[in-house]
Amino acid sequence: MQGLVHGMAASAAVLAGSRSAFARPDYPTKQVKVIAPFAPGAATDTCARIVAQRLGERWGKPVIVENKVGASGAIGAAAVAQATPDGHTLLLGTIGTSATNAHLMPNMPYDTLNDFTPISLFATVAMLVVVHPSQPIHSIAELVAYAEKNPGKLNCGTAGIGSSPHLAALLFESLAKVRFEHVAYAGVAPMIPDLLQNRVNVSLGDASSFLPHVRSGALRAIGVTTATRFEGLPEVPTVAEAGVKGYEASAWYGVLGPARMPADIVSKLSGDIGAIARLPEVKQQLAPLAAVTVGSTSAEFAGFIRTEYDRWGKLIRDSGVQVKPS
Structure with missing residues (x-):
């Protein structure tokens, strides 16, 4: 795309x-x-x-x-x-x-x-894939490996059923062949506190919502959902280049x-x-x-x-x- x-x-x-x-x-x-x-x-x-x-x-x-x-x-x-x-x-x-x-x-x-x-x-x-820094996950490959070994154990928070982040998470599951336990919120704002407290382990969402927390170290960004890298975090690879072929959202x-x-x-x-x-x-x-x-x-x-x-x-x-x- x-x-x-x-x-x-x-x-x-x-x-x-x-x-x-x-x-x-x-x-x-x-x-x-x-x-x-x-x-x-x-x-x-x-x-x-x-x-x-x-x-x-x-x-x-x-x-x-x-x-x-x-x-x-x-x-x-x-x-x-x-x-x-x-x-x-x-x-x-x-x-x-x-x-x-x-x-x-x-x-x-x-x-x-x-x-x-x-x-x-x-x-x-662009959207980001983020995890709580206490998780033993530092890359998309590690996220996939952890989810494969622990199906349904990782909670994935998104801004509501049918939202762009929720669909992006479903696409990730489909292409990576893994399964998350989905937690739907009424928007991004009520999800952030749970994500920062590790009550939600992983999330996908608009880069603007996560960027301050990534830069402060409160969250770890491990992937960008678009086909090209995000200028605001040029060191973070796209999900596709990190191994989930064909992924883009x-x-x-x-x-x-x-x-x-x-x-x-x-x-x-x-x-x-x-x-x-x-x-x-x-x-x-x-x-x-x-x-x-x-x-x-x-x-x-x-x-x-x-x-x-x-x-x-x-x-x-x-x-x-x-x-x-x-």
């Missing part, structure tokens, strides 16, 4: 200028709204506000963020799916709203693949609109978001999230969503995971 992401960024840089040049000159004709389907302060909200602010600056016209929360992001996403497809209502989508929730939740209020126009993949976020954020948006408006938005993603100051704004900006084309993002939808869907079906909307 990471190779695809790098390819997206390269082609987006080449095409950005030409795409915007063909867009109708009168767009936007009114206030544009970016719906963030999670609460203020969450990573999704942060990305939505960066995109909205920068688009407003480029256009000289107002772009606002509206938080529509609930049902694991489905309420906000459904509002965009039902909106007029004129480019004035956009979604800051996530791997959940745009790929995995359809496989996890019954009675989804929208069709994930057919009710939206993918516009641009904005950013991806990340959280991600992208901009979508309702289905059947005019192609020229999609091109303008995609080009402008790509240009925003390449701004050094935007990269700096996203650094606290351990996020890497992409800025893909619409076609690239559509292909990316399809790949994510299919591969996580198979894992979810094979594992039998289901969640209730919250």
Whole structure:
């Protein structure tokens, strides 16, 4: 997946200028709204506000963020799916709203693949595999060996059933052929104290959540879930290079609109978001999230969503995971 992401960024840089040049000159004709389907302060909200602010600056016209929360992001996403497809209502989508929730939740209020126009993949976020330093585990190979000898003995904490870290843990189990005892929390914050006290032995989660504790020595990072190493911890190998072949997982954020948006408006938005993603100051704004900006084309993002939808869907079906909307 990471190779695809790098390819997206390269082609987006080449095409950005030409795409915007063909867009109708009168767009936007009114206030544009970016719906963030999670609460203020969450990573999704942060990305939505960066995109909205920068688009407003480029256009000289107002772009606002509206938080529509609930049902694991489905309420906000459904509002965009039902909106007029004129480019004035956009979604800051996530791997959940745009790929995995359809496989996890019954009675989804929208069709994930057919009710939206993918516009641009904005950013991806690396996750870390961490253990308590009292554990006799200093590498992915040692984690696999310990889990093989002690099936189900290691507690693995994640930020909720069906969350990106939980699915990343399931993928690890599937590819490494090991088994953890899963402990699901209502988010990362309530899990951290148990992890620091070794009541939870191992965890996978967004790098930004674990980084302060890794740097203080309270946790030990033994792997990065993406295909390339994380700049914040360059000495920590990826899970794949450490021996779990084919392993790759990340959280991600992208901009979508309702289905059947005019192609020229999609091109303008995609080009402008790509240009925003390449701004050094935007990269700096996203650094606290351990996020890497992409800025893909619409076609690239559509292909990316399809790949994510299919591969996580198979894992979810094979594992039998289901969640209730919250």
